[in-house]
Amino acid sequence: MSSRPRRPAASSSGVHLLSSTRVITALVSAAQLGEDDLVIDFGAGPGTITAPLARTGSRVLAVERDARFVADLRRRFDDRPRVRVVHDDLRTVRLPRRAFAVVASIPFAVTTPLLRRLLTPGASGFSRAELVVEWGLAKRLTAARPRDLESAWWSCRFVLTVRRRVPAECFTPAPRVDAAHLAVRRRSEVDRRTSSILWAVLSAAYARPSAPARVSLQGVAPRRITHRLLGGLPAAEVPAAVWLALAQTLAADRNVIPPRGMP
Structure with missing residues (x-):
C-alpha cells in the first residue's frame, strides 16, 4: 500500500493533527536519521510523520493509542518491514533499551508526561528529539533560568532549542494556540x-x-x-x-x- 503523505481528517477525539508538509519535512530533516537509527513517532495518528521517517531507511516505531488509526497505519505500512506499529499509550508504552531518537508532534495534553519519561531518568536509551509542542511550554523549557527543579534537571543534561514557531493553522483542526518545533539533544559531556x-x-x-x-x-x-x-x-x-x-x-x-x- 502507498505510504505517500496525505492530509489527515479532523480527529473526533479533540486531537489536533499536524498537517503542514513544510513543518513535517523540517522535523524529519533536522533529525538527521540514518539506517542504523531507531526512531519513535509518538502519537502517530494517520502516519503523516511516520511516512517520511520510513523513507529515511531508519527503523521506525509508530506508537498510537487510537484503534482506528492503528488499523490504518498497519494497512498503510504493511509492506515496510522496518516500520512497526505499536498499539499503546505513549505515557506507558515500554521504551527501547537501545539508543533511540524521537520525531513527533505530541498531543499538547500529554506533552509533559512524555517529556518526563524521556528527560527525567538519569540513564536511558533516549538521545535526541525533534518535537512539536505547545509554544508556551517550549519557551518555558528553553528559558536560560529554569524556574523549578524539573526544568533545571532537564536543561542541564539536554540542550533544548526552539527551532521555529509553528502557527496554529499548521494543524487540522487548528488549536487555540501556536506550537513550536523543539529540538532536544543529550549533552555528551554530562556523565x-x-x-x-x-x-x-x-x-x-x-x-x-x-x-x-x-x-x-x-x-x-x-x-x-x-x-x-x-x-x-x-x-x-x-x-x-x-x-x-x-x-x-x-x-x-x-x-x-x-x-x-x-x-
Missing part, C-alpha cells in the same frame, strides 16, 4: 558522576528556591566554589549553564563522593 552530583545540588537548592542558593548548598558543596559561581542568587535565578558548571567543577574533584538517589 553518570556529573549527573549524580548535579541532582544532589539541584535538589538541595530548589528545596528553598527563594533563598540564596549558596546557603541552601551548605554541606553539599564547598563554600568557596558556590560563592564564586552562584554569588547571592536564589536558585530560581541561577542560569542552567551555571548549575552545569558547578556540577562539573565538583565532579572533577575526586574527593567529592557522588550521592545516591538520582532518578
Whole structure:
C-alpha cells in the first residue's frame, strides 16, 4: 500500500493533527536519521510523520493509542518491514533499551508526561528529539533560568532549542494556540558522576528556591566554589549553564563522593 503523505481528517477525539508538509519535512530533516537509527513517532495518528521517517531507511516505531488509526497505519505500512506499529499509550508504552531518537508532534495534553519519561531518568536509551509542542511550554523549557527543579534537571543534561514557531493553522483542526518545533539533544559531556552530583545540588537548592542558593548548598558543596559561581542568587535565578558548571567543577574533584538517589 502507498505510504505517500496525505492530509489527515479532523480527529473526533479533540486531537489536533499536524498537517503542514513544510513543518513535517523540517522535523524529519533536522533529525538527521540514518539506517542504523531507531526512531519513535509518538502519537502517530494517520502516519503523516511516520511516512517520511520510513523513507529515511531508519527503523521506525509508530506508537498510537487510537484503534482506528492503528488499523490504518498497519494497512498503510504493511509492506515496510522496518516500520512497526505499536498499539499503546505513549505515557506507558515500554521504551527501547537501545539508543533511540524521537520525531513527533505530541498531543499538547500529554506533552509533559512524555517529556518526563524521556528527560527525567538519569540513564536511558533516549538521545535526541525533534518535537512539536505547545509554544508556551517550549519557551518555558528553553528559558536560560529554569524556574523549578524539573526544568533545571532537564536543561542541564539536554540542550533544548526552539527551532521555529509553528502557527496554529499548521494543524487540522487548528488549536487555540501556536506550537513550536523543539529540538532536544543529550549533552555528551554530562556523565553518570556529573549527573549524580548535579541532582544532589539541584535538589538541595530548589528545596528553598527563594533563598540564596549558596546557603541552601551548605554541606553539599564547598563554600568557596558556590560563592564564586552562584554569588547571592536564589536558585530560581541561577542560569542552567551555571548549575552545569558547578556540577562539573565538583565532579572533577575526586574527593567529592557522588550521592545516591538520582532518578
